[in-house]
Amino acid sequence: MTLTQRIVHSLGQAFIKLVTRPQLVNPQLLLPQRQPGTKVYYVLETDRLSHQLLLRNILNKQQRQLDEAQVLFADSEGRAPLRETLLELIDTQKSNPELNTLIIPVAIFHGRLPHREKSLLNLLYAETWHKAGPVGSFFQLLVNGRQTLLRVDEPLQLSQLIDKEDSTDAVSRKTARVLRTHFSIVRKSIIGPDLSHRRTLISLVLNHPEVQSAIDQQAAEHGTSRHKIERHCIKTLDKIAANFSPTTARILDPILNWLWHRLYRKVRIHNIETVQEIAKTHHLIYLPCHRSHMDYLLLSWALYRHGLMIPHVAAGENLNIPVIGSILKRGGAIFMRRKFHGDPLYACLYKIYLEQMSHRGHSLEYFIEGGRSRTGRLLPAKTGLLSMTIESSREGSPKPVALIPIWIGYDRLVESKSYQQELAGSKKTKESFLNFFSNFRILKEKFGDTYLSFGTPIKLEQHLHPELPLQDDVNQVASKVMSEINQASAVPSSSLIATCLLGGSTLQSVAELSDKANRLHQLIKQTHPETGLLPESKASEWINDAQQMGQLSLNLNLVELSQAQAQEMSFYRNNIHHLLILSGLYLLLAHRLENPKTQVINRIIRSLYPFIQAELFLPHKVDELTDHLRHIRNILVEQNLLEESSTQSWEITANPLVNTLILTIEPILLRYYIVLKVLARYEQISSDDLIHTSQSIAERIHKEFGYSTPDYKDERILRAFAKQLLELNFAKKEDDRLMRNFDHDSLFRQASQILRPHMISLVDKQLHH
Numbered sequence: 001m002t003l004t005q006r007i008v009h010s011l012g013q014a015f016i017k018l019v020t021r022p023q024l025v026n027p028q029l030l031l032p033q034r035q036p037g038t039k040v041y042y043v044l045e046t047d048r049l050s051h052q053l054l055l056r057n058i059l060n061k062q063q064r065q066l067d068e069a070q071v072l073f074a075d076s077e078g079r080a081p082l083r084e085t086l087l088e089l090i091d092t093q094k095s096n097p098e099l100n101t102l103i104i105p106v107a108i109f110h111g112r113l114p115h116r117e118k119s120l121l122n123l124l125y126a127e128t129w130h131k132a133g134p135v136g137s138f139f140q141l142l143v144n145g146r147q148t149l150l151r152v153d154e155p156l157q158l159s160q161l162i163d164k165e166d167s168t169d170a171v172s173r174k175t176a177r178v179l180r181t182h183f184s185i186v187r188k189s190i191i192g193p194d195l196s197h198r199r200t201l202i203s204l205v206l207n208h209p210e211v212q213s214a215i216d217q218q219a220a221e222h223g224t225s226r227h228k229i230e231r232h233c234i235k236t237l238d239k240i241a242a243n244f245s246p247t248t249a250r251i252l253d254p255i256l257n258w259l260w261h262r263l264y265r266k267v268r269i270h271n272i273e274t275v276q277e278i279a280k281t282h283h284l285i286y287l288p289c290h291r292s293h294m295d296y297l298l299l300s301w302a303l304y305r306h307g308l309m310i311p312h313v314a315a316g317e318n319l320n321i322p323v324i325g326s327i328l329k330r331g332g333a334i335f336m337r338r339k340f341h342g343d344p345l346y347a348c349l350y351k352i353y354l355e356q357m358s359h360r361g362h363s364l365e366y367f368i369e370g371g372r373s374r375t376g377r378l379l380p381a382k383t384g385l386l387s388m389t390i391e392s393s394r395e396g397s398p399k400p401v402a403l404i405p406i407w408i409g410y411d412r413l414v415e416s417k418s419y420q421q422e423l424a425g426s427k428k429t430k431e432s433f434l435n436f437f438s439n440f441r442i443l444k445e446k447f448g449d450t451y452l453s454f455g456t457p458i459k460l461e462q463h464l465h466p467e468l469p470l471q472d473d474v475n476q477v478a479s480k481v482m483s484e485i486n487q488a489s490a491v492p493s494s495s496l497i498a499t500c501l502l503g504g505s506t507l508q509s510v511a512e513l514s515d516k517a518n519r520l521h522q523l524i525k526q527t528h529p530e531t532g533l534l535p536e537s538k539a540s541e542w543i544n545d546a547q548q549m550g551q552l553s554l555n556l557n558l559v560e561l562s563q564a565q566a567q568e569m570s571f572y573r574n575n576i577h578h579l580l581i582l583s584g585l586y587l588l589l590a591h592r593l594e595n596p597k598t599q600v601i602n603r604i605i606r607s608l609y610p611f612i613q614a615e616l617f618l619p620h621k622v623d624e625l626t627d628h629l630r631h632i633r634n635i636l637v638e639q640n641l642l643e644e645s646s647t648q649s650w651e652i653t654a655n656p657l658v659n660t661l662i663l664t665i666e667p668i669l670l671r672y673y674i675v676l677k678v679l680a681r682y683e684q685i686s687s688d689d690l691i692h693t694s695q696s697i698a699e700r701i702h703k704e705f706g707y708s709t710p711d712y713k714d715e716r717i718l719r720a721f722a723k724q725l726l727e728l729n730f731a732k733k734e735d736d737r738l739m740r741n742f743d744h745d746s747l748f749r750q751a752s753q754i755l756r757p758h759m760i761s762l763v764d765k766q767l768h769h
Contacts, residue, residue: 009053016053019145022108024058025276025307029104029152031062038100040155041089043072043082044108045183050141051108058150072103074179082179086172093158094168101158105179107151107186109307111144111250149307151186153280182280188361189279190307191246201360202237205352206230214348229345236349239320240335242312248330249300249310256301263414263447267298270453270490270532272306275404278457279308282402283358285389286311289378289485290367292415294450295408299365300331302452312357314366314385338370340384351388359398364389368481374419376574378486378617380720381478390473394466403477405455405484409575411448411494412549420567448494448545451533455488482617486578490533493542494551495576496520498569501552501561503660508559512656514539519639519657526635528579573664578616582632583641584665585612587658590642590650592754597649602629604750611672614724615717666755667702667712673751674698674763675721676730680744681767684737691718697766701759 024030032040044051056066072085093101161175205211215233219226260267275284286303288295296313304310312332319328320335329335334354340347357364370382393401413419463477500516501508508516517539524531535542543559546552551569553560561569582605589604590596606625612618620628633650636642641658645651652658675694679685685693698713722738725731732741752760 012049012053013057016050016141016145017057019141020054020148021146022054022058022148022150025149025151027152029154030058030106031064032102032104032155035100037098038102040102040104041070041072042066042104042106043074043179044106045074045187047073047075048137050137054108054148054150055106074105074176074183083172083176086175087168089158090162090168090171090175093162097159099159102155103158103175103179104155105153105182105186107153107183107190109149109151109187109190110140111147149190151190151307153182153186185280189276189309191309198241198243201353201356202234202241205237205349205356206233208352208356211348211352214345218345233345233349236346237353239317240350240353241329242332242334243326243329244310244312244332245330248327249304249332252327252331253301253304256297257305259443260298260301260450262443263445264450265446266449267302268449268451268490268533269302269306270451271488272302272308272452272454274457275303275454276306276308278402278404279363281400282457282459283361283397283399284309284311284363284402284404285358286363286365286404286406287368287386287481287485288365288406288408290369290372291376291408292372292410292413294410294414295367296333296365298408298450298452299406309363311363311365314354314364316371334364347384351392354385354388355392358389358392358401361399368478368485372415374422374571375714375717376571377577377615377717378482379716380723381482383474383478386478386481387470387474390460390464390477391470393460394464394470394473401460403458403460403481405458405481405488407451407453407455407485407488407490409451409453409490409492409495411450411492411545411572412446412551413571414442414447416568416571419571420564446549448549449492451490451492453488453490453533455484458484479617483619486617487530487619489531489576489579491521491524491531491535491576491579492572493517493535493537494546494549494569494572496535496539497542497546497552498571498573499576499580499664500657500660501559502566502569502573503663504656509557510540510543510554510559511557513543513559516657516660517542519655520660523583523635523639523641523657524576524579526639527583527632531579577664577668578618580661580664581612581616581618581668582629583636584661585669586629586632586636587641587652588662588665588669589754591652591658591662594753595649596651598633601650602626604754605629608669608672610728611721611724612668615668615720666759669751670701670755670759670763671698671712671718672721673748673755673760675718675725676740676742676744676747677763677767679725679731679738679740680748684734684739686737687719687722690722690738691715693767694718697763700766701762 032038042055044055052071055071059066072082074082089101093099156175156178158175161178162171166174211233215226215229218224218229278284286299288299296315300310300313310332312334314336315328315333317335317337319325319333325333325335334357336350337343337346340350354364366385368381368383368386369379371379373379389401389403458477458480460477463480464473496517497513499520500513504516521535521539525534543552543554547554550565551572552565553562585605585608586601589601593600593604602625606622609618609622609625613620633642637644639655639657640653641655641661642650643653671694674697675690678690678693678697695713695715695718698718702712722731726733726738730740730742731738733739
């Protein structure tokens with residue numbers, strides 16, 4: 001290196017150090033252990049000098065010197081081609097098999113994570129697919145250097161790429177191709193695909209053979225001209241299609257970052273590294289649970305912050321309101337009707353649009369529950385969009401598809417008050433521009449922590465069976481997704497406090513509540529070790545947080561709940577019902593049965609399990625239950641909740657958590673009993689009458705559990721249970737009327753052992769009014 005070059009490099013390194021603040025992804029891969037016989041080379045996407053100097057600065061901080069010969073370039077635009085350099089390295093590796101040559105890919109992006117946009121300059125000089133010239137590169141560093149993302153990936157071991165039968169030239173071509181493809185995949189996974197014009201995409205959808213066939217069919221059925229139908233399709237697609245703008249995404253990022261810090265103490269994220277890894281090889285479809293309008297904003301923001309492409313989100317048409325709808329479209333919203341039934345042309349347009357987006361490499365997101373859960377439990381899956389995804393995959397897609405289940409939770413919901421009003425019978429508030437701004441008052445309130453927990457990716461190719469009907473695949477995958485969402489669940493501190501308050505007396509001391517919450521925390525930790533996000537502080541702090549958020553009241557040393565607070569807290573309790581159901585059920589049976597031996601308890605749980613599994617999306621199959629129940633029983637004994645009696649049966653202990661768990665689980669069994677009792681009461685009954693009668697009874701008796709929480713009579717849960725009765729042959733349907741198909745004497749005799757007598761008496765009395 002000449003003196004002039006050394007001076008330029010020294011000045012350049014000083015400039016880079018001054019203007020950049022790199023955020024490293026996988027920094028541990030940058031510095032492999034120094035071992036004899038190991039040679040390390042770093043490959044950058046292009047031969048941009050600033051990137052070389054940035055890499056040199058980072059290695060210097062780690063006391064590693066970087067020789068100029070150690071830096072390779074995947075695309076050097078004809079100067080020092082990668083393949084020629086690789087030829088020399090491969091020859092050296094072949095002649096010295098003991099040598100370990102590592103090639104570490106390093107991708108660098110500027111303006112990918114903007115924190116402080118003060119002007120449009122930040123947006124003009126942010127990362128794109130187009131390579132900037134010398135002037136553009138300088139301003140990109142100057143303006144966006146502090147928002148630099150440096151991503152390091154697993155090293156390539158040259159010895160593993162060498163095939164004895166291949167020539168050195170063939171190996172060098174293959175290695176160069178692997179590296180160029182790698183950088184293309186990384187760039188796409190971080191900033192998204194190179195975008196085509198929106199009108200071009202709409203035209204492609206309209207001219208798709210499947211859409212043209214649907215237009216022909218509608219024209220023939222309705223006697224309408226094709227031209228008129230095509231014009232209608234263009235208007236429909238214009239309403240559906242996103243108008244994604246990277247500039248809008250960059251502008252929204254610091255606004256959302258400010259908003260989360262204003263509303264939440266912390267946004268806690270778990271297992272996103274798994275998503276970053278699978279994004280290299282698969283087309284991603286995010287399937288989060290849906291509890292708040294904040295869900296899609298939080299998820300897009302978190303993905304953007306962690307170097308992942310912002311997904312296009314299937315959003316309800318009700319959000320396509322003036323001004324806000326336009327912003328959401330630019331952020332990637334794909335608007336859709338709530339129902340496609342009865343309009344095959346609309347369904348076809350939407351399916352082909354999603355298919356075209358997928359084929360162009362855009363990640364997608366939709367809420368598999370369809371709408372927001374008002375009760376805190378997962379709602380039954382709405383499989384319309386999932387069916388489109390699976391159908392497209394069965395027909396063939398350019399890239400394998402991975403579904404990403406996501407559990408989203410909150411210590412306190414922004415919409416908690418409106419949810420309780422809706423559960424109490426009020427109409428859902430219609431979204432509007434004015435209503436959006438009226439909610440600015442929430443900025444004065446606090447909402448604790450919020451949680452994003454990414455579940456195990458579901459590789460769709462492993463779950464497709466083209467020889468079977470499409471609906472079989474859809475049902476199986478939907479069940480898997482819902483189960484994985486619950487498997488990924490976090491445990492908000494408000495859920496622990498709510499469970500202990502609603503499963504106990506109306507007045508509890510702070511010490512008593514803290515003790516129970518701690519015990520519950522330990523039980524969940526042991527029974528569900530896969531749970532990645534648990535409360536970080538002490539139980540006394542959880543109680544103080546809940547008081548500050550208005551979820552409970554403190555009167556001297558006593559914790560009190562008003563009726564409104566109890567209704568709100570039921571939402572957070574229900575968030576973790578699936579984690580407690582089997583533990584609580586085991587304790588309830590041990591307490592209530594005359595002869596609670598292991599075999600008896602297991603048999604009853606096995607008979608109830610299909611209904612519980614369908615409602616709470618539990619992961620275990622019936623034939624796996626025996627081992628899982630043994631695991632739970634051992635932990636209950638270890639936690640001093642259960643003990644073996646002298647007669648080799650099981651009995652509960654005086655542990656204060658026991659009664660809390662029993663009272664948490666009993667309302668679910670009582671709800672089952674109500675529906676079964678109504679079904680047995682009538683020879684034939686319509687589905688609507690079955691649900692409404694069950695609702696009426698539940699509404700009258702749920703106050704017996706201490707608080708009037710409307711979720712006990714939630715129509716969607718009751719309908720899901722009625723559907724499960726049909727699927728498990730406990731009921732049969734003729735002429736749209738339901739009839740019981742079970743031995744009610746033996747079933748209700750067993751229920752009388754499990755449920756409290758006065759509860760059964762209340763149900764029977766209401767039924768005969």
